[in-house]
Each structure stands twice: as structure tokens, then as C-alpha cells.
Amino acid sequence: MATVELHGIRKSYAGGVIALDGVDLTVGDGENVAILGPSGSGKSTLLRIVAGLEDQDAGSVRFSGVDQDGVAPHERDAAIVFQHFALYPHLTARENITLGLRHGLGLSKQEAAARATDIARRMQVEALLERKPKEMSGGQRQRIALARALARKSGIVLLDEPLSGLDAQLHAVLRLEIASLLRSIGATGINVTHDQLDAMAMADRIAVINHGRLEQVGTPDELYAAPASLFVASFIGTPPMNLLDVDDAGGHSAFGSVRGSASSVAGQLTVGVRPEHLRLDPDPSAWCLSGRVALVEPTGADRVVQVVTPSGAAVAFRSSLDRTPRIGETVTVGAAAGDVHVYSRGSGLRLGDAMSSGLSVQATSVVAA
């Protein structure tokens, strides 16, 4: 059993940099949570605080209910795998794995060897055990680094961008392997990444961090279906959600009109719709927009098409292979009201979708290009 509870974690650095600004997060036993955010958002700082490699200015870290204040990193029930993992170059893979078990955990030579063999079998790297790091590929070395961390059988496994630097194919294979390994050993995982696809593929829940604050914590499906803020909306989804400001005067966007029931909300709104929710030649009741096709990008399975409206707003939609518009063609695309997200521009927070009560919303007529 291992849980991680973070309460009110704050951390500043010299020069006034606020790296973490009050982070609360609970990771359940056996759960795998991804901390997802852009460069400089505070991800590594948070992980280092959980590992005990850095002290927080305020707040608490608890493992299974026990405050970790004053507990040294090697005494914590956590194994950490860094982005730039370091295997000892003069030792074989087997020796790299057993070294920490013998000296760190105090296991006997036989016990350590048995554990190394067991984890190597599970990770399908038995054939590499007698090789030195320079005799392995980058992906193989990364697997051995993971095996070394997992062999400790810590209740908590902390991963700091463990897949960066690997080629795209290996990256995709390894992230699924890591996720299934963590599940099979029942470890509680915290995994730091700037890659939304890694977070989506590996995690039970994702915590999106921006400027040292968690903006939303939820399952991958929850984050995709209802991004709680403009930041999350623009960060989750490829291509990202189309975001159109509703102009202050009339409450109109190129796309539809929205007014909040509260006057404080009216006139400061942004509407968002995902490219995959926009359809060509839509139902007249849909939220519609027309414009000229500026770019067509084949993905293999479909096309990502960029449309520019007469007012200069650009939106992307996905078109099926059987109806690909040509560059320069005027098209109309539309989305159902339930797929149109409405955000307050002031707070950046999601108010609801275009069917929500409390918002006076409607699709406007199509503007000819």
C-alpha cells in the first residue's frame, strides 16, 4: 500500500521565481498520475520535492499518511528515474541493477541476483544483463535504468521525462510498457512529462500544471471532454482546440453569439471547438462558420484543414479522405452546441458548453467568404 498526499506545496527560488504556488494532489494506491505542463511550469521541482531531493518552503508531503519532512531521499519508499538516467559505464546491466539492491537495500548477493533476474524477465531484457551500457542502444539503456529503479520494489515510482530523447517508435512502445509494468507490480506512479500523448497513454489521471499551479486534475477523458481552463483547452488535443474571442460589443464571434446571464461575464468570452467536432456542410442549426481553405495537411487517416474567415480568424477541422476541400475553396463547417465550449476570458475558466443554462448562446448566420 502506498499513497502520496501533497498539501499546499510552495517553492520559490532566489530572484523571485515562484516554481510552485500551492499544489494539492492526492495519488491513490496503485494509481499512476502524470504531471503535465510546459517547460518551466514546475514539474521537476514538484517531483524532486516528492523524492526529498529538494525541500519545499511550505506545505507537506505524506506517503501513506506519514509526513516525509526530514526523511532522507534514500529512506523514502520511492524510486526515481530521471530524464538523463546514469548507468555506471564500467558495470554490466546486471551489476548496475544489483548494486543499489546490495548497498542501498542491504540485500545479500543471492537475493539481489534473484531480483535482477526476475525484473529483467518481466521487462524482457534478460539477454542484455551481461552487457555494458556502451554495448546497448539508447532504448535498451533506458529499459535497464527502469529495471534498476523497479527492482527496488518501492511502493512509489517517480519518473521524470523517462522517454525523452528516444525515437518516436520506441517512445510509443516504451510508454505502454512502463504503464503496464507499473500496473502489474502495483506501484503508485508519478510521471512528469510535457508530452500530452505520453500523459494520455500512461496515466490514470493527469494533473495539468501551469506557472506552478495545478489547473485541472482528471482522467484523460475528462480533460479532453471538458477542459477546465483556456490553458488546458489549448494544451490537450492535437491539433489544439480552436479558440475564438467573442467580441465585446455585440457578443459575437465569427462563429456564434454568447452572452452570460450575469453581466460581469458578458462581452469577455472565448468559445472553443475541437477540430474533430467541426463537420463540413453542417446542419443549419449547428454553430457554423465559413471561410476559405488556406492549408490542407494529410495525416494518413484524414486531413487537417485550415480555414480562414473573412474577419481573419483561423480554424482547423478534420476532413475525411472522401471529401477533401481544395485550397482556395469556400467551405462551411459547423459543430453541435454541446461541442462548443464557453470560457470567461478574464478568469480563463470554463463556464459550460453552448447548451448550458445561464448562458444565452446561439449560432449566428453563416458569413459568406
Ligand SMILES: Nc1ncnc2c1ncn2[C@@H]1O[C@H](COP(=O)(O)OP(=O)(O)OP(=O)(O)O)[C@@H](O)[C@H]1O
Ligand atoms: N535551482 C534553481 N534555481 C533557480 N530557479 C530554478 C531552479 N530550479 C528551477 N528553477 C526555476 O523554477 C521554475 C520551474 O522549474 P522546473 O524545472 O520545475 O520546471 P519544469 O516544468 O520541470 O521544466 P522543464 O520541462 O523545462 O524541465 C522555472 O522557472 C525554473 O527556471
